[in-house]
Amino acid sequence: MKEDAKGGRKFHTITVTGSDPEEKTLTFQLRDTTIYLIVAAVCVVVGAVLGFIIFESRQVLDITAQMTEKQQTQSEEYAQLAAQYEQLEGQYAEEILENEDLASQVAALTATLQDKLAAEEAAAAQAQEDALPTGFPVTGTSTPAELPEGESELDEAVYYEGSEGAVVVATGAGTVELIRENAYGYYEVHIDHGNGYVSIYTNTGTPLVREGGTVVRGTPLYLIQEDNTMIKYQITKDDALINVYTIMSVEG
Numbered sequence: 001m002k003e004d005a006k007g008g009r010k011f012h013t014i015t016v017t018g019s020d021p022e023e024k025t026l027t028f029q030l031r032d033t034t035i036y037l038i039v040a041a042v043c044v045v046v047g048a049v050l051g052f053i054i055f056e057s058r059q060v061l062d063i064t065a066q067m068t069e070k071q072q073t074q075s076e077e078y079a080q081l082a083a084q085y086e087q088l089e090g091q092y093a094e095e096i097l098e099n100e101d102l103a104s105q106v107a108a109l110t111a112t113l114q115d116k117l118a119a120e121e122a123a124a125a126q127a128q129e130d131a132l133p134t135g136f137p138v139t140g141t142s143t144p145a146e147l148p149e150g151e152s153e154l155d156e157a158v159y160y161e162g163s164e165g166a167v168v169v170a171t172g173a174g175t176v177e178l179i180r181e182n183a184y185g186y187y188e189v190h191i192d193h194g195n196g197y198v199s200i201y202t203n204t205g206t207p208l209v210r211e212g213g214t215v216v217r218g219t220p221l222y223l224i225q226e227d228n229t230m231i232k233y234q235i236t237k238d239d240a241l242i243n244v245y246t247i248m249s250v251e252g
Contacts, residue, residue: 133172133191133199134249135217137233138224140166145230156241157202160231168222168231170215171199171248179211186232189221197247198239202232 015027138160145159162168174193181187182202189201189209201221205228208220215221222228235244 127173128195130173130217131193131195131197132247133170133174133193133197133235134247135169135171136248137171137199137201138162138166138168138231140224142166142231155234156243157232157234158244160233162224162229162231164224164226164229166224167220168201168203168205168224170201170217170219170221171233172197173216174199174214176209176211176213176215179207179209187222191215196238198236200232200234200236202234203230204228 013027141163142160145161147159170191172191172193174191176189177192177198178190179187186202186204187207189207191199191201193199203222203224205222205225208222209215222231224231233244235242235247
């Protein structure tokens with residue numbers, strides 16, 4: 001360090017030499033003020049760098065904290081979603097079991113309904129068959145009889161001579177529509193079969209049924225005794241007399 005003779009100011013001499021002796025030597029003279037300024041500048045720079053480092057460190061810490069909090073939040077949300085998924089999966093499994101149970105019940109009810117419908121259809125078909133006047137009108141022994149005097153062949157009637165103790169019966173299911181005594185003292189029993197057919201049974205005996213009553217095939221209508229062995233039988237279809245043998249399936 002040297003002192004300026006004029007002003008009494010001090011200088012600091014800095015010499016910079018290289019490793020090679022032939023290289024030029026650099027000499028710098030710096031005042032105290034300059035040194036102070038350089039030191040101050042270095043301090044400012046170092047402070048700025050340290051402040052930047054501290055600021056960036058804080059930023060990194062804040063970002064790390066935010067990321068940690070976000071990860072924690074995401075983990076909680078994932079846990080909630082997983083719990084909801086398990087709950088929904090359980091509900092879905094329960095619904096599947098319920099649906100399977102319902103499907104079994106529906107299948108059972110469907111089978112029951114189909115069986116019932118089949119039974120009803122069979123019963124209806126049987127009822128329709130039973131209502132056809134296809135039976136024979138007399139039980140026991142009977143023989144065809146000739147047309148009595150005074151009767152017309154146009155009435156499509158057939159006559160049978162029944163044996164004592166035999167029974168005149170309904171040839172099909174239906175309702176007793178009419179019972180009347182005709183001009184010759186014979187009783188007529190008219191049975192409406194509900195399908196357009198009406199069967200008519202004429203005999204001198206006392207009818208065993210009443211008007212409005214229901215009958216099935218084989219229901220007794222008259223009891224044949226010694227004085228009422230002749231039976232007259234007719235069938236109408238839609239109010240027109242028809243040949244009874246076109247529908248009768250059993251002959252005596």
